[in-house]
Amino acid sequence: MRTFAHFNARTVDEVVSILRRYGERAHVIAGGTDLLGKMKDELLPKYPEALVNIKSIPGLEYIREDHGTLQIGALTRLEDIAADPLVRGKYNALAEATRRAASPHLREMGTLGGNICQDIRCWYYRHPDNRFPCLRKGGGRCYAMNGENRYHSIFGANVEQGCYAVHPSDTAPALIALNAKVKTSRRTLAVEDLFEVRVGKTTVLDSDEIVTAFEVPTPAKATKSSFVKFALRKTIDFPIVNCAAMIASEGGRVTAARVCLNAVYVKPYRATKAEEFMAGQPINEANAEAAGDAVVSDAKPLQHNGYMVQIAKVMVKRAILACRSEAPPAQT
Amino acid sequence: MKEGSKATPLNLCPYCTAAFDTFEELKTHVVSVHKTEPLPKPAGWIALTVNGQVHELKVEPEWTLYQVIHDRLGLMGVKMFCDRGACGSCTVIMDGRPILACMSLAIECDGKHIQTAEGIAEAKHPLVESYIKHHTMQCGYCTPGFITTAKALLDRNPDPTVEEVMEALGGNLCRCGTYPQHPKAVLEAAQTLREEGSK
Ligand SMILES: Cc1cc2nc3c(=O)[nH]c(=O)nc-3n(C[C@H](O)[C@H](O)[C@H](O)COP(=O)(O)OP(=O)(O)OC[C@H]3O[C@@H](n4cnc5c(N)ncnc54)[C@H](O)[C@@H]3O)c2cc1C
Ligand code: SF4
Ligand code: FES
Ligand code: FES
Secondary structure, three states: OOOOEEEEOOOHHHHHHHHHHHHHHEEEEOOOOOHHHHHHOOOOOOOOOEEEEOOOOOOOOOEEEEOOEEEEEOOOEHHHHHHOHHHHHHOHHHHHHHHHOOOHHHHHHOEHHHHHHOOOOOOOOOOHHHOOOOHHHOOOOOOOOOOOOOOOOOOOOOOOOOOOOOOOOOHHHHHHHOOOEEEEOOOEEEHHHOEEEEOOEEEOOOOOOOEEEEEEEOOOOOEEEEEEEEOOOOOOOOOOEEEEEEEEEEOOEEEEEEEEEEOOOOOOEEOHHHHHHHOOOOOOHHHHHHHHHHHHOOOOOOOOOOHHHHHHHHHHHHHHHOOOOOOOOOOO | OOOOOOOOOOEEOOOOOOEEOOHHHHHHHHHHHHOOOOOOOOOOEEEEEEOOEEEEEEOOOOOEHHHHHHHHOOOOOOOOOOOOOOOOOOEEEEOOEEEEHHHOEHHHOOOOEEEOHHHHHHOOOHHHHHHHHOOOOOOOOOHHHHHHHHHHHHHHOOOOOHHHHHHHOOOOOOOOOOOOHHHHHHHHHHHHHHHHHHO
């Protein structure tokens, strides 16, 4: 790696002031599992001038229940979330998503904040030495649109940019299904509203803003949540498609549903059509299948990723079925 | 990855800026002249406890923990296949967690306690013998990473199931395909440990 200035920050205010000084030229580093790979590969048109370590800030690593919410610090490691009895008990979608992300080592290092703020994995974008200076890097065109696009968006590109790179996070759909909020150094917003596709960016965060915590409302008693993932290998691999659901039922019928896919669109993709379909219905094979069909009815696959449509449909179905009150834990 | 400058770093006193050739001399100076202890570490200096031994050294911001442990401290048990976090061959145990030395910046590891395959072997951990007994390696390049990961598992879970072993080793890749042997070796080591413990 080429060198850079390095700061071990002690407080969130210190991070903000260093970031303000450097503007876009500095990055924060949490677990480093995403950022360091990018730096080693000289991926970006502009190599960072400075890294601000936020692991050195005390008190940003915690999991606790507080006034009907689950509070998780941005630096909490994925492995600790996956193993937490509280999370496993009531927030199954998040427990499963953190358990299925990356590999055991990466989960010991990777933080929830970093997982949500991680960059895209489009292989043109990720090719070393900025070999493909594509739209997402401020360049002139998208190489995936007419190139190798078997892991790209099946729900169209981002309108202004024409970029088809999917959002790769496993935890994002779980947090969105659970209706979580994200707290930053200056505001609180729904996790769903955090994502934005811009040149060099995946979130709405300003260059001097960092994520500090997540807040997940405690689901009501008759509510279940689930997360399923399809990947080539059981560990290490990114999702080809994943899906999380949270479903509340009463008298055997769905009263409220939140379903979110990821790795199928440039942002996590709320499967609203499945949510609408399930309202008032019992959870069974036929309904879950029809809900999956509804979601992919407006899919627009590219040349090589038509197979993802079928997988997305099945992921929606399995995520919904796993929310049955008698459901055995989902097996993907 | 390119390495930073290899020149011996200048050891400047943070109180009076006197320069010394070695860190030890600087320490003696600070304690005798400025009457303070401990010495505040100048920027870029870290202390690592590796296999029980404390090392104080100056690191460049871009040096990974792998570079420091392998290239600087000469502990060759930490291996590198991918340098991208995707294979587990560079695994070390840091404060109880199996982590990847290639994806950690050394400058962020000040004060950490680290165990490598060398430390596990020196401590005569039964994993080493059971790995040999079960022929758990062919070329052997990935083996230290597997053993280190397995040691971290047994520290937390002395009686794992086959599934738990396979899950814990899920981030370790072996090009020679030794996978079926690992659960056997780890389970046997676990049993040996439990028997030793109950003696
Ligand atoms: C081989 C491999 C496989 C992987 N597989 C998966 C997978 O299956 N599923 C998955 O979801 N992910 C996967 N990942 C991606 C990812 O590295 C991890 O999931 C991890 O959670 C990222 O967290 P981190 O703390 O290491 O992030 P870092 O690398 O430290 O940071 C990632 C980005 O987020 C920014 N950032 C970090 N923390 C904050 C914060 N608090 N506020 C604002 N910005 C912040 C950083 O500036 C950086 O740009 C994989 C990575 C590798 C290398
Ligand atoms: S999909 Fe996006 S990131 Fe990939 S080449 Fe096209 S513009 Fe670049
Ligand atoms: S060398 Fe570190 S994970 Fe492969
Ligand atoms: S024994 Fe050769 S790579 Fe595993």
